[in-house]
Amino acid sequence: MRILLAPMEGLLDATLRDVLTRTGGIDRCVSEFIRITDTLLPERAFYRVVPELHRGGFTRAGVPVRAQLLGSDPVCMAENAARLASLGGHGVDLNFGCPAKTVNRSRGGAVLLDEPELVGRIVAAVRRAVPADVPVSAKMRLGYHDDRVAEDCATAIAEAGAQELVIHARTKAHGYRPPAYWERVAQVRESLPAGRTVTVVANGEIWRPEDAHRCREVTGCDDLMIGRGMVTDPGLALAIRGEGGVPxxxxxxxxxxxxxxxxxxxxxxxxxxxxxxxxxxxxxxxxxxxxxxxxxxxxxxxxxxxxxxxxxAPVSASTDPIALPAAGFAHPC
Incomplete structure (x- = not known):
């Protein structure tokens, strides 16, 4: 079982990634999205969102970080993915799940799930643009207004060459309201074409170890991605692994x-x-x-x-301070 730390725009940035991965139990992080429009971004734009690239793509605790791109133009996404891959790191992740209205109005994130063919072209373009040894993954919701084309989107992503697909078990219309529809993740996973070696990762509404075990049972996914649950309980990944929590x-x-x-x-x-x-x-x-x-x-x-x-909360002498490169200002809270 692998446990991935989810991206959360405006909250789970490099600062919190660094702190949370110090508690243990996390196998990989995905960064908050880097917005791609119609230009090739300068290197500093990638370093600003993913300062871990200055450290070989690892947090201070040694956990790898995969940068995430968000956009709708296959050519621009491919060009920027190639630049990102040249900076090192641990692969390229593609965002087809962001439910934010401002992002969706700009034709990014979950709104693209109404266009499975375009989703597939974006993934295929990125896959062609980066070296073969650079992993390409994607994150999607079950759909935008509804989940009628969830299987089509997942199949398009798999057939385009993605090695990993994280499925958040809700549509954009569901937002973050419980429940998470884990049984639909299972149906989507089972619908993928035979012979495609894409790993499906389940995401959504995992707050306790019991949730994690139940999610794996229902979805049939070995691997999990957790966001709000880890922010709420930094010891959750350890607890899921049966190693206790963090007091x-x-x-x-x-x-x-x-x-x-x-x-x-x-x-x-x-x-x-x-x-x-x-x-x-x-x-x-x-x-x-x-x-x-x-x-x-x-x-x-x-x-x-x-x-x-x-x-x-004084910092003990045995706890080293953290010194990451300046990465711009976080979103106001």
Whole structure:
């Protein structure tokens, strides 16, 4: 079983990838998307979203990161994929799942699932453009308005040469509302043409080890991708593997390491929001995070956050600081 860390635009960026992979149990990360329009992006655009490329494509914990591209033009996607592959890293991932309205209005993400033929042409163009030893993967939802062409999209991706396909078990119309339709993932996986060596990875609504085991049973997928569940419980991957979880005492130094990176890479006026954003997720699993969130929620002053951390979450001498290259400002929270 492999466990992949999902991309989450505006939340699960290089900073949080670095911190979460320190807890263990994650086999690979996928970056938040790099938007491709009608130009060949300069190298700095890839490094900005995936600064791990400066480290051979690994987080500080040694977990590989695969960069994700989002766009609708096969030629431009292929050209940018080739440039990305030249920077190293661990393959190229293609986004056919983003449900954001702004992205979909620009003909990107999940809206492309209404056009299985175009999806296939994008994957095929990227596959041809990168060296044979560079993996190409894709992430899709079950559909846009509905799931009627889920099988067609998955088949197009497989036949175009993708080695891996992550299926989020909801349509764009479902958003992130439970439940996740794992049984449809099973049906899509079983519909793929014989002889195609594409690995299907299940994604969606995995919050606890029991969810992970049930998802694998229902979908027939050995591998899982987890996003919000890992942000909420950084020890989830370990717990799924039967290796226990991560207690709050180990989360506290991670909060300080997270804050250190946020302070280096995010505008001052947005820093408190980033910390509260993560605490808002953590409080679902840790009662202590609820208390911390309540103490910090009314403040947008980074000095207040810093003072709280100095008291409650000092970084031990054995925990090295994180120094990633500046990657621009994160989205405001």
């Amino acid at each position: 709050w005492s180990q989360i506290l130094p991670l909060l300080s390491l997270f804050w250190e990176q946020v302070s280096q890479r995010v505008e001052s006026r947005h820093r408190a929001g980033r910390m509260k954003q993560w605490l808002n997720y953590l409080r679902r699993h840790y009662p202590q995070a609820q208390q911390a969130f309540d103490e910090l929620r009314v403040s947008n002053d980074p000095r207040h956050i810093q003072a709280w951390l100095l008291v409650h």
